[in-house]
Amino acid sequence: MLESFRTQVMHNATVFGDDEPDLWHVFHLRPNEPTWRVDDRGIPRVRFFFYRTRVDRPDGFKGGYLVCDTEFYVPDDKRALITAALQTQVDAIAQTRGVPSRPVQLRDIALTDATCQANLIGADNTFFERITNPGRPSRFGRRVSSWSFEISEHGAAVVNAALRGDGASLFQIVYNVRWFGALPPLTVTASFDAAKFYTFTEDIDAEWHFWAEDKYRRSVSSRLEQSESTKIVIHREGLPRNDENDKAVEKVKEWAQKSLEDTIGRRMVLQMAPPSDGDRKPPDGIEDSHLDFHQSQVDSFTINYTEKATVEELDTVPSTLPALSALVDANGQAIDPDKFIDLIDANHEFFRTVRVNVQMGTDFSDLPVHSVEARLDYAGEPMLLIDSDGPAGDIDGEYRFTGTDEVARFIAPLAPGVKTYDFSYKVNYRGGGVPFETRPTPMPLSDAIQTIEVSDAGILDIAVIAGDIDFTQVASVRVTLRYADPAAGVAAFENAFEIDREHRLHRWQRVISATRNQPYFYRVKFTLADGREFVTKEKDGTTDELYIDDVFVNRRVSVRARGDLTHDVDQIHLDLTYRDEADDYVVTRSVALNAGNPFFDWIFPVITGADGVLSYTGLIVFRSGREEEIADPRVAVSTITVGPPPPGELEVEVIPDWLDFPLLRLVTVELKYDDDDNGIHQHKTFVFRGNSASQTFHTEIRNESRREYTWTADYFFTGGGRKTVGPKTDETRTALVLEMP
Numbered sequence: 050m051l052e053s054f055r056t057q058v059m060h061n062a063t064v065f066g067d068d069e070p071d072l073w074h075v076f077h078l079r080p081n082e083p084t085w086r087v088d089d090r091g092i093p094r095v096r097f098f099f100y101r102t103r104v105d106r107p108d109g110f111k112g113g114y115l116v117c118d119t120e121f122y123v124p125d126d127k128r129a130l131i132t133a134a135l136q137t138q139v140d141a142i143a144q145t146r147g148v149p150s151r152p153v154q155l156r157d158i159a160l161t162d163a164t165c166q167a168n169l170i171g172a173d174n175t176f177f178e179r180i181t182n183p184g185r186p187s188r189f190g191r192r193v194s195s196w197s198f199e200i201s202e203h204g205a206a207v208v209n210a211a212l213r214g215d216g217a218s219l220f221q222i223v224y225n226v227r228w229f230g231a232l233p234p235l236t237v238t239a240s241f242d243a244a245k246f247y248t249f250t251e252d253i254d255a256e257w258h259f260w261a262e263d264k265y266r267r268s269v270s271s272r273l274e275q276s277e278s279t280k281i282v283i284h285r286e287g288l289p290r291n292d293e294n295d296k297a298v299e300k301v302k303e304w305a306q307k308s309l310e311d312t313i314g315r316r317m318v319l320q321m322a323p324p325s326d327g328d329r330k331p332p333d334g335i336e337d338s339h340l341d342f343h344q345s346q347v348d349s350f351t352i353n354y355t356e357k358a359t360v361e362e363l364d365t366v367p368s369t370l371p372a373l374s375a376l377v378d379a380n381g382q383a384i385d386p387d388k389f390i391d392l393i394d395a396n397h398e399f400f401r402t403v404r405v406n407v408q409m410g411t412d413f414s415d416l417p418v419h420s421v422e423a424r425l426d427y428a429g430e431p432m433l434l435i436d437s438d439g440p441a442g443d444i445d446g447e448y449r450f451t452g453t454d455e456v457a458r459f460i461a462p463l464a465p466g467v468k469t470y471d472f473s474y475k476v477n478y479r480g481g482g483v484p485f486e487t488r489p490t491p492m493p494l495s496d497a498i499q500t501i502e503v504s505d506a507g508i509l510d511i512a513v514i515a516g517d518i519d520f521t522q523v524a525s526v527r528v529t530l531r532y533a534d535p536a537a538g539v540a541a542f543e544n545a546f547e548i549d550r551e552h553r554l555h556r557w558q559r560v561i562s563a564t565r566n567q568p569y570f571y572r573v574k575f576t577l578a579d580g581r582e583f584v585t586k587e588k589d590g591t592t593d594e595l596y597i598d599d600v601f602v603n604r605r606v607s608v609r610a611r612g613d614l615t616h617d618v619d620q621i622h623l624d625l626t627y628r629d630e631a632d633d634y635v636v637t638r639s640v641a642l643n644a645g646n647p648f649f650d651w652i653f654p655v656i657t658g659a660d661g662v663l664s665y666t667g668l669i670v671f672r673s674g675r676e677e678e679i680a681d682p683r684v685a686v687s688t689i690t691v692g693p694p695p696p697g698e699l700e701v702e703v704i705p706d707w708l709d710f711p712l713l714r715l716v717t718v719e720l721k722y723d724d725d726d727n728g729i730h731q732h733k734t735f736v737f738r739g740n741s742a743s744q745t746f747h748t749e750i751r752n753e754s755r756r757e758y759t760w761t762a763d764y765f766f767t768g769g770g771r772k773t774v775g776p777k778t779d780e781t782r783t784a785l786v787l788e789m790p
Contacts, residue, residue: 050553051077051158053230053362059134060127065158068231074139074151078123078131079158082368083165083222086118086193091379094118094456097390099209103202111178112205114198116404118456119165119370121192121224128155161227161361161594165194168221168367176204183498186224188593189412190453195498197404213386214372223367229514229596230362238282281306403427403470403494407457409450410502417560418506419477421450423457423499426471426489428464435460450501469493476506478560485562503593504565508558511569513546515553516596522654525549526597527574530557531587537563548597573597577654583634601654604687606663608649610642611692619643620670621691625651629661642691667691675728697753701746701760703735704786710739714765716787720746721759721776727751737787756780764790 051065058064058081065077085093095117104111123131135153143150165186169177179199186194200208211219283298373386407423424447425432431446435458448457461470471489478484485507492499503510513528526548533541539561546555568589575583585600606625612618621642628635636653655661663684669677669692679691703718715738722731731748750756757780764772772790779785 050229050231059131060123062123062127062131064131064135065230073142075154075156076135077156077158078128079226079228080121080123080366082366083119083121083224083370084124084368085370085376086120086191087124087376087378089379091377093373093376093384093389095212095373095389097208097212099205099390099392101392101394111199112202113200113208115200115208116195116197116406117220119186119194119196119222120454121163121165121186121226121366122157122190131155158226158228160188160192161229163188163192163227164225166223166225167196167198168223169219176201176207181495181497183500185410185500187408187410187453187500188502189410189415192224193408193454193456195406195408195456197406197497209390212373212390215375216372217369217375218372220370221367222370223365225363225365227361227363229516236283401463403432403461403463405432405459405470405472405497405499407448407459407472407499407501409453409455410500411506412453412503413451414453415556416503416506416508416510416558417479418508419451419479421474421476421501421506423448423450423472423474423501424489425459427461428467430461432459432461432470434458472499474501474505476508482560483562485560487564507560507562507564509561509565509569510593511557511590512594513548513555513557514594514596515548516598518597518599519601520550522578522601523575523599524578525576527576528555528571528597529574530569530571530595532559532561532567532569534561534563534565534567537561537566539563571595573600575600583632583656586632600656602657603652604655606651606653606684607688608640608642608651609688609690610647611690612669614642614644614647614692617671618669618692619672621667622670623665623667623691625663625665625689627653627655627661627663629656629659632656632659634659634661665689665691669693671728673728693751697750699746699748699750699756699758700783701758702743702784703737703746704743704784705737705741706743707786707788708737709789712767712789714738714767716765717763718785718787719761720785722746722748722750723759724750724752724755760785762787762790 050068052068053065055066056063061081063079063081065079067073067075067077069075085095087093095115097113097115099113100111132153132155135155139153140150163186164184165182166184167180167182169180177198178201181197182194186192198208207219281302283302373384373389376384378384405425407425409421411418411421426446433445434448446459448459450457469491472492473487473489475484475486487505509532511530513530515526518526527545528548529543529545531541531543533539542559544557544559546557548555568591570587570589572587573585575585577583583600604627608623608625610618610621623640623642625638625640626635627637634656636655638651638653640649640651642649662682664680664682665684666680667678669679671677671693677693681689699722701720703720705716708716715736717734717736719732719734722729724730729749729751733746735744735746737744746758748758757778759776759778761773761775761777764774766772774790
C-alpha cells in the first residue's frame with residue numbers, strides 16, 4: 050500500500066512510496082491534473098462542430114456541438130523521466146544497504162472512487178446548454194471520461210476562439226479522487242478527560258427558648274467545578290526530524306484529533322444537578338441539620354495507535370485544459386486547430402444523426418476477461434462504427450474491446466419517431482468458458498454515453514482490504530463472503546479467508562455469467578491477542594472494495610477504593626463485567642483493592658458505537674472480620690468508587706437544666722448505640738452534679754436509617770435513696786432534657 054505521508058512531485062505528477070519495507074523500489078503515481086486524451090500519435094480526441102448559422106431547436110437556438118475525451122493519466126514520456134529520476138534514488142538506497150539495486154516499478158495509484166465534472170463559464174445556458182457525461186471516469190487504465198457539449202448561439206464563437214489560443218482554453222475539468230494510504234509506523238496516544246464536581250452545603254440552626262426570643266438560622270452554599278482536557282502524544286522514537294517526517298507526524302496528529310473528536314461525540318455528556326427537595330428535607334423531629342451533598346462525574350478514555358493504520362485520502366484535482374494550438378503531437382509538431390473544428394451548415398448530415406459513445410470501466414489486466422463485444426442497433430439497423438481505436442475486423446454495429454482505455458463511437462441516421470436505440474454486449478473470458486451475453490436493451494437517445502463496469506461483465510470482483518485494524522490487539526481477522534442471485538441463475542456460494550498483519554489484501558473473484566445486481570453479504574470474526582473471539586453480524590455490501598476496519602476501541606474504567614484501608618477495611622474484592630447484549634460480547638475482570646493497591650485502571654476493547662453495560666459485584670472485608678456485599682447493575686460513568694461510605698454522626702446533647710440539685714446529690718446517665726450489621730457499639734456514662742453543664746454523646750453511624758439509641762438515668766437523692774428511669778429508646782431527639790423523676 051502506498052505511503053500517504055511520503056510524497057515527491059516530479060514532472061507534474063505526485064509520487065508515493067510503498068509502505069512495505071521490502072518494496073523500496075516500488076512507487077505509486079498520481080497525475081496532478083486531468084488533460085485532453087490523446088492517441089498514440091499524440092492527436093487529441095476533440096471535435097468541434099461550429100454551425101455556420103444558428104440552428105433552431107424546440108428548446109432554443111444552438112450554435113455548435115463539441116465532443117471530446119479527457120484522461121487522468123501521466124503521459125508515457127513523463128513516466129520515462131520519472132522512472133529515470135527514481136532509479137537514481139533506488140540505486141542510492143541499494144548502495145547504502147549494501148544490496149543489489151532493483152529496477153523501479155511504477156504503479157498507478159489505486160483509486161477507491163472517482164468522479165468528474167466540468168466547471169464552465171456560462172454553464173447556466175448562456176454559453177453551454179447541455180453537458181453529457183457519465184459523471185465518473187473509467188476506474189482503471191487512463192481514467193478516460195467522454196464528454197459532449199451542446200453550445201448556445203452566443204457560446205459558439207467563444208469556444209471557437211478558446212480552442213485556438215496559445216494558452217488555456219475555457220474548459221475546466223475537475224476530478225474528485227479517493228484512495229487509501231498507510232500512516233507512518235508511529236505510536237500515538239490520544240486521551241480525553243472530563244470531570245465535574247458539585248458540592249452543596251446547607252445548615253439549619255434552630256434555638257428555642259422559654260424565656261428569650263427564638264433563633265433560626267439557615268445558610269446555603271454550593272460550588273461547581275468542571276474541567277475538560279484532551280491530549281495527543283506522538284512518540285516518534287527512531288523517526289529523524291526533517292521536513293518529510295514532520296509532515297508525516299502532522300498527518301498522524303490530524304488523524305488522532307479527528308478520531309478523538311468522533312469518540313467524544315459518542316460519549317456521555319456530564320450533567321450535574323443540586324439535591325432534590327426530598328434529599329434536603331431533614332428527618333422528622335430534627336430541628337438542627339447539616340447537609341453535605343457531593344456529586345462527581347468523571348469520564349475519560351484513551352485511543353492508542355501503534356500500527357500502520359489505513360486512512361482514506363480525498364483530493365480535488367482541477368485543470369484548465371490547454372488550447373489546441375498549445376499542443377504538439379508525438380513527433381513534436383504543433384497541432385493545427387482547424388483540423389478539429391468544422392464549420393458546417395444547418396442542413397449538415399450531423400443534425401440528422403444519432404451518436405453514442407461506449408467505454409469500459411473494467412480492468413482487463415486484473416480480470417479473467419479476454420474481450421467485450423458491444424453492439425448497438427437503431428431503427429432495426431446496426432449503427433455505423435466511426436473513429437475506432439480498436440483492432441481491425443470490427444463490423445458495423447459492433448466493437449470488440451480488448452483494453453480499458455478504448456472508446457467506441459457509433460452513429461446512425463436519425464429516423465422519424467424512433468427515440469431509442471438497442472444496446473447489448475457479450476463478455477468473452479480467458480481460458481474459454483461460456484460467454485456472458487446481455488439481451489438488447491432499449492436506451493433513450495439522451496443516453497449518449499454507455500460505460501460497461503466490472504459488475505456488468507458477469508464477474509464478481511471484490512477487493513477485501515484490512516483497514517484501520519490494531520494488530521497488536523487483534524491477532525487475525527477471518528472474513529466470510531456470500532453471494533447469490535437465484536433470479537439470474539446464480540446459486541449461493543461463499544468464500545472464507547484470513548487477513549492479518551502480513552496479509553492485508555484478498556481478491557475475491559468469480560465468473561457468475563450474470564450482471565451483479567444483488568448485494569454480497571459478509572461477516573467477520575476477530576480473534577484477539579488473548580484468544581477471545583468476536584463474530585460480527587452479517588452485513589451487506591455493494592462496493593468493489595470492502596475495507597475491514599477494527600470494530601474495537603479501548604475503554605478505560607478507573608476503580609478507586611474508599612474508606613480507611615489501614616484500620617477499618619482489609620480487602621475489597623471486585624468482579625467487573627462489560628456486557629454488550631446486542632453483539633453478544635462480554636468482557637470480565639477481577640481485582641482486589643487494599644492499602645497497597647488502592648486503585649486500578651481497567652483498559653479493555655469494546656465494539657465501536659455499542660451500548661454496552663458496565664456492572665460489578667464485590668465483597669468488602671473489614672479488619673474486624675465482618676463482610677459486606679456490594680453491587681451496581683449499571684455503571685454510567687468511567688470512574689467507580691467502592692468501599693464503605695464516610696461515616697455519619699449521631700450527637701445527643703444531655704441537658705440537666707431542669708434538675709433540682711438541692712434535692713439530688715448526683716445523676717448518672719448511660720447512653721448506648723448499637724449497630725450489629727456494621728459492627729458499631731458505642732456506650733458512654735455521664736455524671737451530673739449541682740454545677741454540671743450539658744454533655745454530648747457522640748457516635749459514628751453507617752446506616753442513616755438506624756439512628757435509635759437507648760438511655761438510662763439513675764437519680765441519687767441527698768437524703769438517701771435511688772431511682773432508675775429507663776432503659777428508654779429514642780430515635781428522634783438529639784437533645785435529651787433530664788427531668789425530676
